[in-house]
Amino acid sequence: MASKQMKQMVHMNQGQGETSYARNSSIQTAEQKRMQPLIEAVIAELCSSTSTLVPGKMVIADMGCSTGPNAVTLVSIAVKAVQDHCFQVQRPPPEVCLLLNDLPNNNFNTVVKSLVMLRQSNEHVVVTGITPGSFYERLYTSDSLHLVCSSNSLHWLSKAPEDLFRNLIPAYDMDKDAKCQRHRMVLEAYAKQFRKDFTNFLELRAKELVSKGRMVVSLVGRRSDVTATKFSYLSRTIYQILSVMVLEGVNDKEKFDSFYVPVYEPSNKEVREIIQEEGSFSIREMQVHDPTTDMNNALSTPSKFVNLLRALCEPILVQHFGDVMCEFRALQSVTGAWRATC
Numbered sequence: 620m621a622s623k624q625m626k627q628m629v630h631m632n633q634g635q636g637e638t639s640y641a642r643n644s645s646i647q648t649a650e651q652k653r654m655q656p657l658i659e660a661v662i663a664e665l666c667s668s669t670s671t672l673v674p675g676k677m678v679i680a681d682m683g684c685s686t687g688p689n690a691v692t693l694v695s696i697a698v699k700a701v702q703d704h705c706f707q708v709q710r711p712p713p714e715v716c717l718l719l720n721d722l723p724n725n726n727f728n729t730v731v732k733s734l735v736m737l738r739q740s741n742e743h744v745v746v747t748g749i750t751p752g753s754f755y756e757r758l759y760t761s762d763s764l765h766l767v768c769s770s771n772s773l774h775w776l777s778k779a780p781e782d783l784f785r786n787l788i789p790a791y792d793m794d795k796d797a798k799c800q801r802h803r804m805v806l807e808a809y810a811k812q813f814r815k816d817f818t819n820f821l822e823l824r825a826k827e828l829v830s831k832g833r834m835v836v837s838l839v840g841r842r843s844d845v846t847a848t849k850f851s852y853l854s855r856t857i858y859q860i861l862s863v864m865v866l867e868g869v870n871d872k873e874k875f876d877s878f879y880v881p882v883y884e885p886s887n888k889e890v891r892e893i894i895q896e897e898g899s900f901s902i903r904e905m906q907v908h909d910p911t912t913d914m915n916n917a918l919s920t921p922s923k924f925v926n927l928l929r930a931l932c933e934p935i936l937v938q939h940f941g942d943v944m945c946e947f948r949a950l951q952s953v954t955g956a957w958r959a960t961c
C-alpha cells in the first residue's frame with residue numbers, strides 16, 4: 620500500500636532562545652561572509668551593464684532567508700555593494716527593490732523589522748518586500764529579478780524522496796542487515812529527489828530573472844565526487860538519537876521508519892552536472908569550502924551540537940513525533956559533539 624506523505628513543516632527554530640536559529644547559525648553566517656566578494660563582483664557587473672539595468676532599477680531576491688540576523692545579511696551586502704560601486708564610478712545608484720523569501724511557516728515578524736531598519740538607513744531608494752512560498756514554485760513574475768541570492772538553503776528538499784515514502788522504505792534501517800542491503804538505494808533516492816528539485820529551481824529562476832540576470836547561491840554539500848555513501852553527519856546523528864529513543868520506548872518504531880530528514884548534501888560534481896544538464900545558466904565560478912574550522916568553533920560540546928540540530932530540525936521532529944524534545948536533548952551524549960574526523 621502506498622503511503623501518503625504529510626507535508627513537512629520546514630522552518631528554523633524561532634525567537635532568541637538557546638535552541639533558536641538566531642543563536643545557532645554561526646556556521647551559516649561564516650558561509651554568508653564567504654559569499655560577500657561574489658555578490659560585490661556581480662553587483663558591480665550589473666551596475667555597469669546599461670542593457671540589464673534599464674531603466675535604472677535593480678530587483679534582488681534572497682531565497683530561504685529564515686529568521687535572525689542572517690535573514691537580511693545577503694541583501695545588506697548587495698545594497699552596500701550598489702552604493703560603493705556607484706560612489707566609485709560617480710553615478711547615481713539605481714532604485715533597489717529587496718525581496719525576501721522563505722516558506723510560509725517562517726517567522727517573518729522580526730525579518731520585517733530588520734528590513735524596515737535597512738530601508739531607513741539608506742539614503743537612496745530602497746523598497747522591500749516579503750514573498751512567502753516555496754522556492755520550488757514560481758514566486759515572481761517573468762523577467763523581473765536582476766539578482767537571486769541564496770545561502771545554506773538549497774540542500775533542503777521539497778519533500779522526502781518519493782521513491783522511499785511511496786514504497787514504505789525507511790531512510791535509516793535500525794536492522795544492520797537491512798541497512799547494508801538498502802542504504803545505497805536510499806541514498807540514490809535522495810540524490811534523485813535533489814536532482815529533480817534543483818532542476819526545478821533552476822527552471823523557475825531562469826523564468827524570473829531578466830536576460831543576463833545573475834545568481835549567487837551557496838549550499839551545504841559534501842567533498843566526494845561519487846554518489847553519497849552515507850548520510851551527512853548531522854542527518855546521521857538525528858537518526859541515531861531517534862533510533863535510541865525507539866529502543867528506549869520513547870518513540871514508536873513505525874513513526875521512526877516513516878521519518879525522513881528532507882536534506883541532501885550533493886557533491887560539487889552533482890551540482891555542476893545538474894546546472895549543465897538544465898542548461899539555463901552557465902557557471903562563472905564555483906567554490907568549494909571546507910567548513911571544518913567553522914564546525915569545530917561552533918560545535919565544541921554535545922549540547923551546542925544538539926542545539927544546532929534542534930534549531931534546524933525541531934519543527935519537523937515535533938510535527939512527526941510529538942513533543943519529544945526533552946528526551947532528544949537528554950540523548951546528547953549519543954552525539955559526542957562534532958569531530959573533524961567525522
Ligand SMILES: C[S@@+](CC[C@H](N)C(=O)[O-])C[C@H]1O[C@@H](n2cnc3c(N)ncnc32)[C@H](O)[C@@H]1O
Pocket residue numbers: 629630631644647648651682683684685686689690720721722725752753754755769770771772775776777
Ligand atoms: C539553514 S536556513 C538558512 C537561512 C539563511 N539563508 C542563512 O544562510 O542563515 C534554511 C532556510 O531555507 C528555508 N527553506 C527550506 N526549503 C525551502 C523552500 N522550499 N522554499 C523556501 N525556503 C525554504 C528554511 O525554511 C530555512 O529558513
